[in-house]
Amino acid sequence: MSQALTGRAPTVVVAGGGTAGHIEPAMALADAVRRLRPDAKIIAMGTPKGLENDLIPPRGYPLELIPPVPLPRKPTTDLLRLPLRVRDSVRRAREVLDRVGADVVVGFGGYVSLPVYLAARGRVPIVVHEANESPGLANRIGARFATRVAVGVPGASLPGAQLVGIPLRRSITTLDRPALREEARKHFGLDPEAPTLLVFGGSQGARTINTAVSGAAKDLADAGVGVLHAHGPKNTLIVQEFPGRPAYVPVPYLERMDLAYAAADVVLCRSGAMTVAEVSAVGLPAVFVPLPIGNGEQASNARPAVDAGAALLVADADLTPAKVADLVIPLVTDPDRVAKMSAAGSGLGHREADETLARIVLEAANT
Known part of the structure; x- marks a missing residue:
């Protein structure tokens, strides 16, 4: 059995909030981790106003909230106006990672991911999952210092990316x-x-x-x-x-x-x-x-x-x-x-993407 599926129970932090397109893959990944490692501790990160507040707690996962950092799709001068908000959000995210004893962070893009990536950089292994062919700013930055990068579709422009598909609910x-x-x-x-x-x-x-x-x-x-x-x-x-x-x-x-x-x-x-x-x-x-x-x-x-x-x-x-x-x-x-x-349409997609990504995450937690 893989070392990722044995040993000390890992603590996995998933960051994917704002829209269902970010939240549902994160929850499918969390469910798959729980199937592979029933002893794993899984915590979700979100923002106070995101849809995650309605969707995540009913799925049985604790939700930690940090201030949102709305991001432009591409680097622009808008970023120069956000340093204080970014700093506060990163500080709050780092407090959560330290308090829960995170072994790995998994980000799916969106408002919550960038501060979590920055909080984890150099401290906790990072896995990035990008669902779209054209990645957003958060995942472009996160991929630069991630342990592993996974993508949902062919052609996604992130370095070193592994095609796994998009995690879906069973x-x-x-x-x-x-x-x-x-x-x-x-x-x-x-x-x-x-x-x-x-x-x-x-x-x-x-x-x-x-x-x-x-x-x-x-x-x-x-x-x-x-x-x-x-x-x-x-x-x-x-x-x-x-x-x-x-x-x-x-x-x-x-x-x-x-x-x-x-x-x-x-x-x-x-x-x-x-x-x-x-x-x-x-x-x-x-x-x-x-x-x-x-x-x-x-x-x-x-x-x-x-x-x-x-x-x-x-x-x-x-x-x-x-x-x-x-x-x-x-x-x-x-x-x-x-x-x-x-x-x-039969044969399109990757039905096992949830468990494929879960194994990547658990391996990263052991690095």
Whole structure:
């Protein structure tokens, strides 16, 4: 047995906050470490206002909070205005690392990662995981003094990186969609037989997606399509009901993504790295609508699935109620095409990324 899986119980600190795209891989990694080393002590680091405050404690991991340091995507003069905030956040992060006796730090990017990397530098081994092809500033800096660097997609521009994929929850990688279909549709109040479209725009929703799909509610109803639409906790969505037609079910947030995926025949969503990895893992045909900001990483994330024939790509500016009616409805209502796209997606992604990364982390803890 590997030395990483034996010996003194390690203390692992994971830093990934702000959005679900940072938090969920961190939690999947934590779960995998716990499976490999049930005696491991795992602590999460976050900020007071991040989504981690809602997502991490229910998963059973203690959450330590440090002041956030909002970072530009690339080095700019904005960084020159942040030295005092960075210094305070690094000091607080170092206090946590010392108090818990950290053996290794694992960062996933975002506001919380950079101060944790700086606090750990020269004191605690660092493992960096980057989900996107174009790394953010925190991971670009952290990778310079990391013990190991792991990436989720080919072509990520970090030196010495090892391709491992994106860690996903076991409830996703082991999901049997057909077996859960009946339970899933009952859970959400969906029609048990109608072709069903799942819609979401990330953890906070997406206005373009919300407007386009809700605007096509009558077309969807007339086509006999049921809809499960997560519009985001900060948004409201009022959709006209059509008696006798499959239900259009709006919800603020999907806590059971496994059941949401099982209920659906097709998904329309953003193409963050985490979302693309999950959708590919469960074999769900997708219509990806990349977020039209940043450096185009969401379009890059979607490209392998599109090239494989498992997904379609629609620009944010092109997504309208008419586009939903003309493009999405014909797809959802064509079972043969849905089956072909699902089959085309099989084999995409890295289903064992969680345990692969966990072994890297545990090895680093022993260095």
